[in-house]
Amino acid sequence: MDFAYTPEQESLRQEVRAFIEENVSPEVRQEIEELGIRHRGPKVREMYRKLGERGWVGISWPKEYGGQDGSRIDQYIVEEEFARAGITVGGAGSGAPAILAAGTEEQKKYFLPGLIKGEISFALGFTEPQAGADLASLQCRAVRDGDDYVINGQKMFTTAAHYASHIYLMARTDPEAPKHRGISIFLFPMDTPGITVRPLWTIQNDPPAPSGTTYGDARTNEVFFEDVRIPASCLLGDENMGWYVGAMGLNLDRVGASRYLISVKRDEDIVNYVKENQLGDYAVAEDPSVRDRIAELWIEAQVCRLMTMRSMSLVEQGGNFTYEGSAEKVFAPEHGVRTTETISQILGPYAQLLNGSEDAIEEGVFAHNLMGSFQSGINHGSTQVMRDQIARRGLGMPRG
Amino acid sequence: MDVLPNEEEQMVKNLAREFLEAECPPRLAREMEKDDLGYPPELWQKMADLGWLGISLPEEHGGQGLPLTYLGIIMEELGRAIAPVPLHSTAMAALAVAEAGSAEQQRQLLPRVSRGDLILTWAFTEQTPRFRPETIHAEAVPDGDDFILTGTKMFVDNFNVAEQCLVACRTAPAAADGDTAAANPGAGLSLLLVDTASRGVSHTPLTTLAKDKQSKVFFDGVRVPQANLVGPRHQGWPIIQRMLDRGTALLCAQMVGAARKDAEMGIDYAKNRAAFGRPIAAFQSIQHICADMILWVDGGQLLTYEALWKMDQGLPASVEVSQAKAFCNDKCEAVVRSSQVIHGGMGFMMEFDLHLWFRRVTAWTMRLGTSFEHRAKIAQSLLDQPGRVRLGMDQIPVG
Ligand SMILES: Cc1cc2nc3c(=O)[nH]c(=O)nc-3n(C[C@H](O)[C@H](O)[C@H](O)COP(=O)(O)OP(=O)(O)OC[C@H]3O[C@@H](n4cnc5c(N)ncnc54)[C@H](O)[C@@H]3O)c2cc1C
Numbered sequence: 001m002d003f004a005y006t007p008e009q010e011s012l013r014q015e016v017r018a019f020i021e022e023n024v025s026p027e028v029r030q031e032i033e034e035l036g037i038r039h040r041g042p043k044v045r046e047m048y049r050k051l052g053e054r055g056w057v058g059i060s061w062p063k064e065y066g067g068q069d070g071s072r073i074d075q076y077i078v079e080e081e082f083a084r085a086g087i088t089v090g091g092a093g094s095g096a097p098a099i100l101a102a103g104t105e106e107q108k109k110y111f112l113p114g115l116i117k118g119e120i121s122f123a124l125g126f127t128e129p130q131a132g133a134d135l136a137s138l139q140c141r142a143v144r145d146g147d148d149y150v151i152n153g154q155k156m157f158t159t160a161a162h163y164a165s166h167i168y169l170m171a172r173t174d175p176e177a178p179k180h181r182g183i184s185i186f187l188f189p190m191d192t193p194g195i196t197v198r199p200l201w202t203i204q205n206d207p208p209a210p211s212g213t214t215y216g217d218a219r220t221n222e223v224f225f226e227d228v229r230i231p232a233s234c235l236l237g238d239e240n241m242g243w244y245v246g247a248m249g250l251n252l253d254r255v256g257a258s259r260y261l262i263s264v265k266r267d268e269d270i271v272n273y274v275k276e277n278q279l280g281d282y283a284v285a286e287d288p289s290v291r292d293r294i295a296e297l298w299i300e301a302q303v304c305r306l307m308t309m310r311s312m313s314l315v316e317q318g319g320n321f322t323y324e325g326s327a328e329k330v331f332a333p334e335h336g337v338r339t340t341e342t343i344s345q346i347l348g349p350y351a352q353l354l355n356g357s358e359d360a361i362e363e364g365v366f367a368h369n370l371m372g373s374f375q376s377g378i379n380h381g382s383t384q385v386m387r388d389q390i391a392r393r394g395l396g397m398p399r400g
Numbered sequence: 401m402d403v404l405p406n407e408e409e410q411m412v413k414n415l416a417r418e419f420l421e422a423e424c425p426p427r428l429a430r431e432m433e434k435d436d437l438g439y440p441p442e443l444w445q446k447m448a449d450l451g452w453l454g455i456s457l458p459e460e461h462g463g464q465g466l467p468l469t470y471l472g473i474i475m476e477e478l479g480r481a482i483a484p485v486p487l488h489s490t491a492m493a494a495l496a497v498a499e500a501g502s503a504e505q506q507r508q509l510l511p512r513v514s515r516g517d518l519i520l521t522w523a524f525t526e527q528t529p530r531f532r533p534e535t536i537h538a539e540a541v542p543d544g545d546d547f548i549l550t551g552t553k554m555f556v557d558n559f560n561v562a563e564q565c566l567v568a569c570r571t572a573p574a575a576a577d578g579d580t581a582a583a584n585p586g587a588g589l590s591l592l593l594v595d596t597a598s599r600g601v602s603h604t605p606l607t608t609l610a611k612d613k614q615s616k617v618f619f620d621g622v623r624v625p626q627a628n629l630v631g632p633r634h635q636g637w638p639i640i641q642r643m644l645d646r647g648t649a650l651l652c653a654q655m656v657g658a659a660r661k662d663a664e665m666g667i668d669y670a671k672n673r674a675a676f677g678r679p680i681a682a683f684q685s686i687q688h689i690c691a692d693m694i695l696w697v698d699g700g701q702l703l704t705y706e707a708l709w710k711m712d713q714g715l716p717a718s719v720e721v722s723q724a725k726a727f728c729n730d731k732c733e734a735v736v737r738s739s740q741v742i743h744g745g746m747g748f749m750m751e752f753d754l755h756l757w758f759r760r761v762t763a764w765t766m767r768l769g770t771s772f773e774h775r776a777k778i779a780q781s782l783l784d785q786p787g788r789v790r791l792g793m794d795q796i797p798v799g
Contacts, residue, residue, distance in 0.1 A: 001409060001469055002402050003709045009401075073401050264791055272788045285783045295775035298782060299703070299723045305792055306403060306702035313402045323694070331695050384684075390694060391687035395667050400682045 003309075009077055016081040019054065023047050024085055032086060033211055040118065040163070047087075048118035057090055057116045060315075061100065065112035072315040076308075079257035084265075086211050088258055095122040095168045098185070101248040102237035111187065114165075123164035123190065125155040125223060126246075132156075133382050135170070136179045136243060140225065142171035142186060149173075149186065149235070151194075151228040157379075161197045161221040164190055174240050183242040186234045194228035197221050204372040207355045210363035212269075214262050214336065215372035259328070260308040262376050263336035264301040266369060270294065270343050273362065279350065290346055297339050304332040323394025326386040333377035340366070340373035403702060405473070413473045419450065420481035426753045432484035433611035437561055439485050447485065448516025456491070457498055461510035467712040468646065469705060472653040476701075479657030482756055484612075486519050486558035488654065492647040493520035493566040496591065500631035500639045505593070509564070521562035522643065523553035523617060531644055531769055533586040533637050538569040538619060540592055542626070547571070547592060549600075549622040555767070559596065559603050559615035566643075567592045567619070572634045586637030591630040598622050610763035645721045646711060648768040652704040652724045655764050656697055659732035662757040663693035666739030673744075680742070689738050696731035703727055716794070719781045722774035729765040729774075736761045 005013070024047065031041040040048065051057060059075040061067025068074075075090065082089040090096070099111050114120030131138040140153025151171055161167065166189055174182030190197075198221060205218035237245035271294060274284040284290055307328040314324060343366050344351040353360035354367050377383040391397040405413060423443060432438050447453055456471040457463025464470075471491060478487060494513045497505055512518035528535040538551020549569060559565065572588035594601065600622040603615040631639040667690050670681035680686050703724035710717035736758045740747040747754045765771075782789055 001405060001705055001709055003706045004713070005401055268789055268791060271782050275783055275788070291779035291783060292772060292775050294782065295778035296726070296771075298778060299727050299775075300699075301791055302703060302706075302723055303699035303727065306706060307698070309401060309403045310698075310702065313404045316402065317404065319404075323691075327691075327695050327698060330691065331699065384688075387688040387691040388684065390691035391681075394694065395687075395690055397667065397671065397681040397687050397690065398679060400678075400684055 005073070005077070009074060012074055013077050013081060016056070016078050019051070019056075020081060020085045020087075023050055024087065029086075029211075045118060051089065052117045057118075058096065058112065061096065061112055061116075065100075065108050066116045067112070072312050076257050076312050080261065083258045083261045090256070095124070095187070098168075098236065098245055098248050099187075102245040104233075106233070107187065107236065111166075120166055121160060121164045122166050122168040122187070123158050123161040123221075123223075125158050125161075125167045125169040127157045128154060129156050129222075133385050136183065138170055138172060138183065140169070140171045141175070142173050142184060144173070144232070144239075145229075147232050148229050149232060151186070151225040151230065153225050155223040155225075157200070157220045158197075158223045159217060159220045161190065161223050162199065162219065166190060167195075167223075168236075170242055170246060173242075177240060180243045182240055183246075184239050185236040185242040185245050186230060187236055188230045188234040192228055192230060194226045196224040196226070198224070202372070204368055207364075209368040210355045210365050212265070212362075212365050213368040213372070214265060214340075215375050256308070256311075259376075260304055260332060263332035264304050264339075266336065266339050266343065266366070266373075267297055267301040269362070269365070270339070270346065271298070274346070277361075279347065284346060293342055293346075297335070297342060300331075300335045300338070304328070304335055307331060323390040326381070326389045326394070329381055330377075330383045330386045330390070333374070334383060336376060337373045340369045344370055403705070409469065409473060412470055413477060415450075416452070416474055416477035417480070419446075420477055420483060424481045424483045426482065426756055429482045429484050429756050430753075438558070438613040439561065443483070444485055445516050447487070448514065451514075453487065453490065453516055454494075454510070454514025457494060457510050457514055458506075461498070461506055462514040463498075463510065468649075468708045469712060472650060472705060472708045475650045475653040476657035479654030479659075480661040482658055482661075482760055486521070486561060486613075488647070488650060489521040489557040489562065490519050491650065492643055493522045493564070495646055496522070496566060496639060496643040497593075497630060499642065500591070502627075502630075504627070505630065509593075518564070519558060519562045520564050520566065521556055521558050522566040522568075522647075523556045523559075524568045524640065524644070525554045526552060527554070529554075530773060533589055533640075534574065536568055536570055536589055538567065540569045540571050540590065540624065542571075543623070545626055547624045547626060547629075549592060549594065549619045549624050551619050553617045553619070555606070556603070556615045556617045558613050559617055560605065560613050562596055565594050565596055565617070566630060567594050568636065568640050586641075588634050589640065590633050590636040591639060592624050593628040593630055594619070594622060594624050598624070608763060610760045612760075612763070641718065642711075644768065645707075645718050648725050649704060649707045649711065649717075649721050651764060651768050652700065652721075652728045653708070655728045655732045655761055656701045656704055658757050658761050658764075659693075659700070659728075659735040660697045662736045662739045662754070662761065663690070663697055665754060665757070666690065666693065666742040669739075669746075670742050686742060689742065693735045693738055696735050700724065700728040700731055719778055722769070722777045725769050726771040726774035726778070729771045732761050733765050 028043045028047055031043045035041050055068050056078045058067040059070035060072045063069045079089050096115055099107060111120055126135055128138050128140060142149045142151050166187055169186045170183055172182050173184040200220050200222060204215055311324055311328055350361050351366045353364050355364040451464050452474050454463030455466050455474060456468050459465035490513060497509055526535055526537055540547035540549045568589060569592055570588055571590040574585050574588050600620040603617045606614045606616060608614055670686050671679055673680050707717050707720035707724045710720050740758055743754055746752050
């Protein structure tokens, strides 16, 4: 066991901080405020380009595809520092783990360097109106036609669809097979003819959520596919094996710095806030009940951190996840909810004030969080389904 | 950064588990609840022969000189097997001697500990069940080459079989060295090694939830040679704090081991018990309880080993220790209670073994610091010093 970073890793962290200080200028920040982090404006794109030059995206990916063959821990350090500055680097939903595991040589050579340079990003097309947690019942169809596939159907909550360059789509290729065995994954450009994107607006962003809000995206989408024709080379992994291909990536996509920080950032925020502020005559940080509760939440946040480190350690040891990724995905989001709700009781009526309101605390971030903290326990595998997986895969308990 | 056990640590763990599965069935824990000694000397001797008793004691005194994480692994496995052995109290006192004892004390005591022919214990708590220096009233007054020790200690572990007891006592008022008592309540405390067979020492056994051996111990004008002082006179508090921290983290390891075994028994039981035409393990509500049990034990385990590891590195670790203990108190209790629930009425039956784990883990939540007490320490370190906090960066302990 070794609970420390190496001196090299500590100096990498310093380098990343210096880079952020130098390159994440007020203008870059303003662009992020206006457009959202994933929706890249020109200044943000420039920043990502420099980041790519440093070799800091996909550090743990193979050299031949633009990575560094480096350690997952190094990659985590970069992700963490950027996530703290409100910037996503790699992490959840990159699609890369599945491409590395199942992609053809051609796909790896095309997508991975593109992801690193920031020229490619994926919208994740999993969920449908009738297939959420029970994803394997999805109905969007892909039919083989000569050298092509033709796609028809609808996706739901496809978050990045209005700015991503590509979609990572799960579709049904064999409607006769048992539901897990008739699914395939396709990677193709969002500007392919026949795709329509319609916005869905979240409750968290009216008024606009301040940066640092833990879910934050104002918009997600529904996406419609009408006779969308794509070459067969867009297939990732074998036909009808998409469920298993997706699963290879999913555990790795569930872990990492941004996932972890989504759940614990507000612990730091509330501690720092009550240290530096009083509410009128009320010295919050001296209230024994508040102190006890804050300490309790802090301990849980440490557990979130350590569970993330456990996942990183597992990746480094090349080991298999049985339930550890799911464990993290239950504990951290539920912890995030507990903290968010506790903050509302610590700050009382001030915690209801939204961004822009007179007397709002920290631009209303705590109020905006209250509207969305539970979301990270729903998407990317709900806590209920994650607990099922811990019980079944981790503990060998039978299906109901 | 690798929070998982390495190959060597895993090997020690596997060997310990195999040995205890063969040599320490639950029957033994049950028998020892009614035994006068409370531990089986044969098992103790075998543990000594395996090198466990001195695993983290210095090599020059017959130990193995391995980091505390190794002792943690042994404690975890002992907890899993609810092994009725006096290692926890012995290790706490022995490690304090290894840290702060004189060369002579170390030479005299430590090799005997490793060999298995010296059981030790420690005594801190008096009437006030808080681990604060101002709770100590037992007093040692110099008299020639000796001290005369007077006071009463509570909850002293394994006192019935310990040959020596490391006693926290006052050798000067709290305001010694010109400090005011409020500014430095730790001043004036010392640690004394007391031979339990000395004149003036007596004890009353306590009847406890875990049915372990704890005593109320009376020191009535006991004569103790000044050479038995462990560490500097009047300045024992930092040594005591480190002893308590180590003991607390090691207790957490024991709790985690016991709670995980208890959870596994619940999971196995659920797979084999049928209701409404299927194994109860097929019900989602049962599955989710089981998933939570594993999450909680895992969390406690990670916190515990981080604390032990920090101590090994010589880093401040008392915040990490408090994190581990507060979490283990709440969550290990929830684990063993949940497992009782899964067992329905059966877990409540004396003849069924589950309660052996349940009662012990429950009792351990009350030992070496309650959740409130530990969280108060964490709150101090978070809130009572300047500067912004950040998770994963060091928290500096206060007090
Ligand atoms: C803001 C936002 C962004 C999103 N972004 C994306 C994206 O980019 N791409 C994408 O594909 N999807 C995305 N999603 C969708 C997300 O992954 C789904 O919401 C999630 O999978 C749950 O599906 P659902 O909403 O249909 O809920 P349902 O599946 O209808 O579930 C409703 C409730 O039932 C529970 N439940 C379901 N099955 C079980 C069971 N077996 N046992 C017990 N309880 C159960 C669930 O846990 C949940 O609490 C996003 C969602 C939101 C809100």
